[in-house]
Amino acid sequence: MQSILEKEGHLAILTVNRPDKLNALNAETIQSLHGHLVDVRDDKNIRVLIITGSGTKAFVAGADIAELAPLSVTEGQALAKRGQDLLFNVVEQMPKPVIAAVNGFALGGGLELAMSCHMRIASDNAKLGLPEVSLGLIPGYGGTQRLAQLVGKGKAMEIITTAGMMTAEEALAWGLVNHVVPQDALLKEAKGIAEKMMRQSPIAIGHAIQAVQAGYEMSQEEALKQEIAHFGQCFGSEDFKEGTSAFLNKRKPNFNGL
Numbered sequence: 001m002q003s004i005l006e007k008e009g010h011l012a013i014l015t016v017n018r019p020d021k022l023n024a025l026n027a028e029t030i031q032s033l034h035g036h037l038v039d040v041r042d043d044k045n046i047r048v049l050i051i052t053g054s055g056t057k058a059f060v061a062g063a064d065i066a067e068l069a070p071l072s073v074t075e076g077q078a079l080a081k082r083g084q085d086l087l088f089n090v091v092e093q094m095p096k097p098v099i100a101a102v103n104g105f106a107l108g109g110g111l112e113l114a115m116s117c118h119m120r121i122a123s124d125n126a127k128l129g130l131p132e133v134s135l136g137l138i139p140g141y142g143g144t145q146r147l148a149q150l151v152g153k154g155k156a157m158e159i160i161t162t163a164g165m166m167t168a169e170e171a172l173a174w175g176l177v178n179h180v181v182p183q184d185a186l187l188k189e190a191k192g193i194a195e196k197m198m199r200q201s202p203i204a205i206g207h208a209i210q211a212v213q214a215g216y217e218m219s220q221e222e223a224l225k226q227e228i229a230h231f232g233q234c235f236g237s238e239d240f241k242e243g244t245s246a247f248l249n250k251r252k253p254n255f256n257g258l
């Protein structure tokens with residue numbers, strides 16, 4: 001199995017599972033992850049997804065270089081499009097929070113996968129980078145866009161053009177990851193944050209994610225209109241009735257969700 005999906009109550013954990021190749025992403029792995037992502041997206045009981053890598057050495061060490069090596073110009077473009085469509089954009093557009101638990105190397109497509117998640121937590125042994133130019137390539141799974149969004153254009157240019165690897169602490173200082181914890185505490189930390197998310201209204205969280213995302217897909221004027229639309233839609237939800245009535249009755253809300 002190239003990826004493993006586990007469900008614990010409202011939480012799902014998706015593990016990239018190719019440890020003998022440091023979880024490098026080949027076509028089969030991307031297809032397997034896609035199937036599990038569709039399952040999580042459509043499962044109304046699941047409220048948060050954590051994505052991590054199998055083993056203690058790597059989150060994902062990149063696209064599978066052996067698979068890339070023989071490709072032509074059009075095949076290279078098709079590979080990038082397929083990966084973006086099946087994996088990276090599906091993660092980013094997930095209407096429930098996706099947390100990357102970066103448990104080791106996150107290189108190339110691995111860092112791109114972490115960056116398509118809504119937030120990142122790294123273990124202290126993690127090494128992150130976009131080394132594509134060392135292979136005669138550029139990042140093709142969204143890295144040129146999402147890295148600049150997360151760390152700013154100047155830092156993104158440095159990271160991409162030097163093909164260097166960052167430590168977890170450097171990535172924290174640059175705003176690329178939200179938290180750094182010892183490796184044996186990584187999943188506990190991710191689950192702790194997921195717990196806080198799962199206590200909130202899943203409907204409101206879904207709208208919030210889409211509204212934030214809108215700012216990266218359209219002009220600010222259009223994105224603010226989207227915010228108004230999503231804000232308004234919340235008023236029609238059972239979660240809104242429950243959240244406001246719980247507050248007014250001085251009790252904790254119990255959100256049924258979707």
Ligand code: COA
Nearest residue numbers: 020021022024061062063064065066105107108109131132
């Ligand atoms: N694609 C395909 N195979 C990969 C891979 C990748 N991106 N990254 C690691 N592997 C494979 C290795 O070929 C090796 O396979 P083998 O045992 O059959 O020879 C196995 O995973 C273990 O990797 P290895 O290189 O022996 O581990 P290491 O500890 O010496 O080095 C890295 C770890 C991450 C520094 C090194 O594997 C590496 O540089 N990987 C490529 C990173 C990269 O450029 N990613 C971007 C791709 S676009």
